[in-house]
Amino acid sequence: MSEQAAAVRSPRDEYWAAIEEGSLRFQACQECENRWLPPRDHCPRCLSGRFEWQTAGGEAEVMSWVIYHMEYGPNFHDRLPYNVALVRLVEGPQLITNLVKASSDDPEEPDLDSLKAGERVHLRIARWPDGPLLPLFAVSDRT
Amino acid sequence: MGHTAFGALPGRSTISMNVEACRAALQDAGIEKDLVDCVLVKFPTSKFEHMYGHKLSEALGLQPKITGVMDQAGASNIGHVAIAAMAIESGQCDVALISFADNPKSGVRSAYQQAQGDDAAFGWIGPPGGFAMVARQHMERYGTTSEQLAEIAVTCRAHGANNPNAQLRRPITVADHQASRMVVDPLHRDDCCLVSDGGAAIVVMSAERARQLNVPDPVPVLGFGQGHTGWEVRTRPDLTTTQAVVSAQTAFAMAGVSPKDIDVAQLYDCFTICLLITLESYGFCPPGHGGKFVEGGNIGPGGELPVNTSGGLLSETGMPGMQLIIEAVRQVRGTSVNQVKDAALAVVSNQGGIMQTHSTLVLGR
Numbered sequence: 001m002s003e004q005a006a007a008v009r010s011p012r013d014e015y016w017a018a019i020e021e022g023s024l025r026f027q028a029c030q031e032c033e034n035r036w037l038p039p040r041d042h043c044p045r046c047l048s049g050r051f052e053w054q055t056a057g058g059e060a061e062v063m064s065w066v067i068y069h070m071e072y073g074p075n076f077h078d079r080l081p082y083n084v085a086l087v088r089l090v091e092g093p094q095l096i097t098n099l100v101k102a103s104s105d106d107p108e109e110p111d112l113d114s115l116k117a118g119e120r121v122h123l124r125i126a127r128w129p130d131g132p133l134l135p136l137f138a139v140s141d142r143t
Numbered sequence: 144m145g146h147t148a149f150g151a152l153p154g155r156s157t158i159s160m161n162v163e164a165c166r167a168a169l170q171d172a173g174i175e176k177d178l179v180d181c182v183l184v185k186f187p188t189s190k191f192e193h194m195y196g197h198k199l200s201e202a203l204g205l206q207p208k209i210t211g212v213m214d215q216a217g218a219s220n221i222g223h224v225a226i227a228a229m230a231i232e233s234g235q236c237d238v239a240l241i242s243f244a245d246n247p248k249s250g251v252r253s254a255y256q257q258a259q260g261d262d263a264a265f266g267w268i269g270p271p272g273g274f275a276m277v278a279r280q281h282m283e284r285y286g287t288t289s290e291q292l293a294e295i296a297v298t299c300r301a302h303g304a305n306n307p308n309a310q311l312r313r314p315i316t317v318a319d320h321q322a323s324r325m326v327v328d329p330l331h332r333d334d335c336c337l338v339s340d341g342g343a344a345i346v347v348m349s350a351e352r353a354r355q356l357n358v359p360d361p362v363p364v365l366g367f368g369q370g371h372t373g374w375e376v377r378t379r380p381d382l383t384t385t386q387a388v389v390s391a392q393t394a395f396a397m398a399g400v401s402p403k404d405i406d407v408a409q410l411y412d413c414f415t416i417c418l419l420i421t422l423e424s425y426g427f428c429p430p431g432h433g434g435k436f437v438e439g440g441n442i443g444p445g446g447e448l449p450v451n452t453s454g455g456l457l458s459e460t461g462m463p464g465m466q467l468i469i470e471a472v473r474q475v476r477g478t479s480v481n482q483v484k485d486a487a488l489a490v491v492s493n494q495g496g497i498m499q500t501h502s503t504l505v506l507g508r
Contacts, residue, residue: 012261036378037382038261038378062357063280064277064280065276065281066272066328066329067325068272068327069326069327070327072268072269075371076268077264084265084267084272086382087278096262096265096267096376096377097265098265108275116281116283117283117284118278132264134264
């Protein structure tokens with residue numbers, strides 16, 4: 001993609017368009033092989049504007065997570081308490097997400113009492129009620 | 144140095160609070176305002192204002208050689224001390240006023256509930272979530288516990304209880320901390336700093352000028368440093384360490400001191416985990432040992448390293464950082480309400496964002 005074209009449809013637009021189509025993509029530099037998220041015009045390692053989109057396999061590990069018990073923004077009251085997690089794709093890029101139950105098709109808040117950092121989670125592109133499609137990650141059901 | 148009352152100050156503009164703090168600082172230094180030729184002030188965190196340094200200069204009736212704002216969020220105050228010191232050293236100015244004021248308690252608070260870009264769609268909103276994410280990784284990696292974080296809150300609240308100017312003067316126990324409601328797990332309410340109105344200011348000049356002007360009890364700036372992690376939580380490969388390490392090394396090297404020489408520390412405690420990681424980053428204990436370090440009164444009176452002797456952000460005022468510099472000045476002067484005996488060397492940390500920015504100041508004689 002040329003730098004001029006990027007101005008017409010931003011990498012951010014491209015990223016969310018792919019999510020709408022059901023795939024999580026990240027950027028890969030064609031000069032230095034760095035891979036990154038969130039989307040941006042230039043490789044943050046070598047500053048090249050030449051990148052390609054690659055599709056994530058969907059495997060990630062949990063780096064950290066929190067559980068909101070207080071409402072900080074509008075629209076989240078009904079979901080309290082809800083989790084927010086930081087995950088790292090096996091391909092390298094990291095992203096903020098919500099962890100969801102593996103066993104249900106619609107996103108559902110999982111029990112995270114026994115979760116450990118480093119646990120494997122799996123991509124599930126889905127939407128919370130009335131929300132946009134989001135890259136969520138399913139955590140194995142607790143026994 | 145000088146400051147306003149801390150707490151709820153309804154009806155006061157940030158310019159009004161800055162002017163009051165500057166007037167008090169000039170009185171404390173025993174100098175006329177017309178000697179001031181440098182005014183540095185960060186715009187209020189809760190409401191961005193263009194050319195804020197110039198607005199304050201107008202309210203102070205000054206046309207300084209140097210004014211302006213360096214935005215390092217909560218690290219700005221020490222950042223401004225460093226700029227003032229370098230400007231004075233290179234002959235660009237003579238006497239600097241450094242001030243900060245904000246009114247998030249009575250005014251707008253939206254900056255503290257900021258959505259983090261597109262990630263707001265996941266409910267990733269506000270500083271408590273960010274610091275909770277940092278705390279969880281520290282707990283997972285090192286076994287740090289919520290009870291250890293509580294020790295920090297207990298210490299700061301005990302110090303604040305002795306401080307007549309503190310906004311929150313009710314001491315707590317570890318059990319109280321554990322019983323306080325969960326805000327963003329793993330952080331309880333008592334892990335989070337206050338939201339406060341108020342202003343504070345300091346005067347910076349050369350030692351020679353202070354002698355010429357007969358400034359009573361000036362406190363020497365021995366060293367300063369900065370280090371900026373910059374990256375947001377989502378892109379940071381490791382949440383448990385930051386460029387605070389570089390900031391402290393730079394300041395300690397400039398001052399020619401090491402962590403073991405420090406008598407008292409005023410460490411940015413917007414959240415308890417922030418102070419704990421700063422202890423590690425500064426070399427007061429090895430990485431991962433912060434939890435053990437804060438146990439058993441080690442950071443309280445008579446401990447190895449008394450911290451936040453006026454109560455810090457958790458108890459004195461939630462203002463981002465200037466009060467910590469002022470308390471370090473009091474400790475070196477020997478005038479703190481929780482005075483550390485023979486305190487000669489004090490270190491101050493300032494930081495901003497979710498540990499994106501960091502600055503360090505060493506004061507002493």
